[in-house]
Amino acid sequence: MEKARPKHLDLPKIRLPIPGIISILHRISGAVMFLAIPVVLWLLNGSLSSEAQFDAFRAFVGHPLVKLGLIGLLWAYLHHACAGIRFLFLDIHKGLELETARYTAKAVLVVSLMLTAIIGGVLW
Template identity: 70%
Template sequence: MQKQRPKHLDLGKIRLPVPGIVSILHRVSGVALFFSLPLLMYLFAGTLSSAQDFDTFRAIIAYPLMKLVLIGFLWAYLHHFCAGIRFLFLDVHKGLELETARATAKLVLIVSLVLTAILGFLLW
């Protein structure tokens, strides 16, 4: 007997568990961090080369849109860091039970968002 399988997956209707969401966000944040490296290196180089370049750097980051972009990069870093620690524990077979895996995934989301909010508020 053939199984009835959907011909077209509706990704909006598929409910992904929290550990799956954390895993996907870990990958997305890693890609975002990788592609943001040239911008971040340019900004960091501008802070160190001369006083005039430092003033240019301060003018660039004074724009609210740029601040939001940098806060987005901050979230990407914090989420990638927290999820990476979670995955290191999973690699050594700690926290593999279903309830523990769900709890640590929720903790990663909460911690990364709270730290982003706190640091973003302090840096704004």
């Protein structure tokens, strides 16, 4: 019996399980952090060069859109770290059961968002 295969993938209709979503977000957060390295180094340089550049740095970082971008970068870092710890446990065959994998994936998402809200709220 020949199975009818779709001719194209309708990505919005594909329902990915929560561990798959966490895995994709882990990759996206890593890519975002990698691409943000030049910006972060530029900001660090601006904060350390001179007093005038530090004042310009504070004015730039004080803008609400820049703050939101930095909070997004903070979330990427925290999510990547939490998901990385989860993946390290999966690599040593801990938490491979379906229920445990779903629970830890949800925990990664909740913990990374809570830490981002707490740290971002303190830094805002």
